[in-house]
Amino acid sequence: MGNSDNFNLRVTDKEYNALKDIMYARTGVLLKPTKKPLILTRLRKRLEELNIKRFMEYVPLLEDKRSSEIEIFVNALTTNETYFFRHTKQFNFLFEKIFPEIIETRRAEGRREIKIWTAACSTGEEPYSIAIACREFFFKHPGWGVKICASDVNSDVLAFAKEGKYSERSLKEVPETMVKKYFREMDFDNKKKWQSFALSDEIKKMVDFYQHNLLKPFVQKGFDVIFLRNVMIYFDNESKQKVVSNIQNNLITGGYFFISLSESLSDVNSQLEGIRSGIYQKVK
Numbered sequence: 001m002g003n004s005d006n007f008n009l010r011v012t013d014k015e016y017n018a019l020k021d022i023m024y025a026r027t028g029v030l031l032k033p034t035k036k037p038l039i040l041t042r043l044r045k046r047l048e049e050l051n052i053k054r055f056m057e058y059v060p061l062l063e064d065k066r067s068s069e070i071e072i073f074v075n076a077l078t079t080n081e082t083y084f085f086r087h088t089k090q091f092n093f094l095f096e097k098i099f100p101e102i103i104e105t106r107r108a109e110g111r112r113e114i115k116i117w118t119a120a121c122s123t124g125e126e127p128y129s130i131a132i133a134c135r136e137f138f139f140k141h142p143g144w145g146v147k148i149c150a151s152d153v154n155s156d157v158l159a160f161a162k163e164g165k166y167s168e169r170s171l172k173e174v175p176e177t178m179v180k181k182y183f184r185e186m187d188f189d190n191k192k193k194w195q196s197f198a199l200s201d202e203i204k205k206m207v208d209f210y211q212h213n214l215l216k217p218f219v220q221k222g223f224d225v226i227f228l229r230n231v232m233i234y235f236d237n238e239s240k241q242k243v244v245s246n247i248q249n250n251l252i253t254g255g256y257f258f259i260s261l262s263e264s265l266s267d268v269n270s271q272l273e274g275i276r277s278g279i280y281q282k283v284k
């Protein structure tokens with residue numbers, strides 16, 4: 001049962017401003033005033049657990065450098081919506097245009113390796129979709145090394161991703177033949193609401209997960225392709241500029257950068273040139 005005092009829990013303007021500033025400084029995510037109800041629903045249970053009755057009492061905990069509460073706070077407030085093969089056309093472009101092109105250019109260089117990073121991977125559907133696409137394509141080209149890195153700031157989604165178990169809803173864009181090939185429907189007794197299909201170990205092993213904040217530089221460099229989809233919509237212009245300036249350094253010249261179909265880089269300065277909706281290429 002919830003603490004009855006928490007029925008009256010609300011977010012005052014002062015509390016909202018303090019929480020918004022902390023989230024922004026930590027992740028670059030701007031919680032607009034319309035997100036006040038979200039703050040309330042996502043954090044109510046946590047405040048109950050801590051027996052805290054007002055958000056003003058919660059703020060010092062978030063500011064305390066010795067406490068790990070900030071991680072729980074960030075995990076609660078990020079939006080993690082994702083599914084396999086989201087924006088399917090972009091995966092077709094990867095498969096039909098980018099992979100063959102890389103095979104061709106690398107032939108001349110004598111290097112048989114492709115490196116891909118999905119930089120806000122949420123619960124893993126995006127990097128695993130890339131892994132499936134790579135498995136399908138590069139299987140026909142033996143001797144190729146495929147390296148897929150996936151990262152997110154939220155430690156809960158990363159733990160979920162590493163388990164590799166998904167709901168039927170998450171698989172809605174996966175062709176039936178691929179579901180059969182790469183997933184196993186779990187026995188009724190082992191099924192959980194959000195986890196009824198287990199991804200094959202072969203695909204799971206292809207992805208390395210990292211906890212990484214996009215406001216900071218990522219240690220791995222030299223990526224041929226970077227996915228940064230459906231995260232910049234939560235940033236203001238300043239965060240967006242900071243993140244894009246950072247991330248383009250991880251991409252090779254000529255490398256491809258994917259954002260979502262509802263995002264654009266028209267309002268930031270970068271070395272990235274649009275080649276089609278949601279897909280950019282790094283120029284010198």
Ligand SMILES: C[S@@+](CC[C@H](N)C(=O)[O-])C[C@H]1O[C@@H](n2cnc3c(N)ncnc32)[C@H](O)[C@@H]1O
Nearest residue numbers: 027078081082120122153154213214229230231
């Ligand atoms: C809506 S999901 C996008 C998932 C996937 N890229 C897709 O398009 O389906 C946005 C993700 O961005 C992550 N995120 C937000 N701010 C971040 C930051 N500063 N650094 C890294 N990840 C961040 C969130 O934790 C969340 O999992």
